[in-house]
Amino acid sequence: xxxxxxxxxxxxxxxxxxxxxxxxxxxxxxxxxxxxxxxxxxxxxxxxxxxxxxxxxxxxxxxxxxxxxxxxxxxxxxxxxxxxxxxxxxxxxxxxxxxxxxxxxxxxxxxxxxx
Amino acid sequence: xxxxxxxxxxxxxxxxxxxxxxxxxxxxxxxxxxxxxxxxxxxxxxxxxxxxxxxxxxxxxxxxxxxxxxxxxxxxxxxxxxxxxxxxxxxxxxxxxxxxxxxxxxxx
Numbered sequence: 001x002x003x004x005x006x007x008x009x010x011x012x013x014x015x016x017x018x019x020x021x022x023x024x025x026x027x028x029x030x031x032x033x034x035x036x037x038x039x040x041x042x043x044x045x046x047x048x049x050x051x052x053x054x055x056x057x058x059x060x061x062x063x064x065x066x067x068x069x070x071x072x073x074x075x076x077x078x079x080x081x082x083x084x085x086x087x088x089x090x091x092x093x094x095x096x097x098x099x100x101x102x103x104x105x106x107x108x109x110x111x112x113x114x115x
Numbered sequence: 116x117x118x119x120x121x122x123x124x125x126x127x128x129x130x131x132x133x134x135x136x137x138x139x140x141x142x143x144x145x146x147x148x149x150x151x152x153x154x155x156x157x158x159x160x161x162x163x164x165x166x167x168x169x170x171x172x173x174x175x176x177x178x179x180x181x182x183x184x185x186x187x188x189x190x191x192x193x194x195x196x197x198x199x200x201x202x203x204x205x206x207x208x209x210x211x212x213x214x215x216x217x218x219x220x221x222x223x
Contacts, residue, residue: 033210033211035213040124041216042119042121042201042213042216043159043211045211048209056208090159092159101209102147102149102164102166102209104211105161106159107158108158
């Protein structure tokens, strides 16, 4: 099991563009959470997907949207990119409710740079 | 408001010395607290969870509800402990709220 995988590793976009990041969860996991980590900061929760629906959402604008597929993989979409969206985007997977929900496994992240 | 505070951005100690990484939280309910670690060039990984009461890699953390703290401790630091440490709180919706992290440097 490769664990949680994310693609791409890094990318550079221009202000106003749109970007899609991808995440495959750890084998056996059905829940995917997305986090944004700015330089020098802890991760900030964006949203969580379970059973192909957004279960929880953090304090992020509607420009941030996502999707979960039947195989539990997930996408994070960001529209109308701003310079402030430059960050490391982390995906974490877990299994359902407690106790599995308490253990989140993280991917290596996607480094997004907006110029 | 739900919040996790790690007051030290950087902590530097000598090998063999005791280590204490501080974490304070603000949460109205009964918190689930975690410590995550990120070694150089590796992904974030769970170090320990308060309810498990396990000692992982010699680290322990005690939840003090009176002081709303969850400090991470190790009696004798090792060079391989050098890493970034994050304290996190999981709310009732399984959302993790993170501190800003403490970079721990163990000097030889």
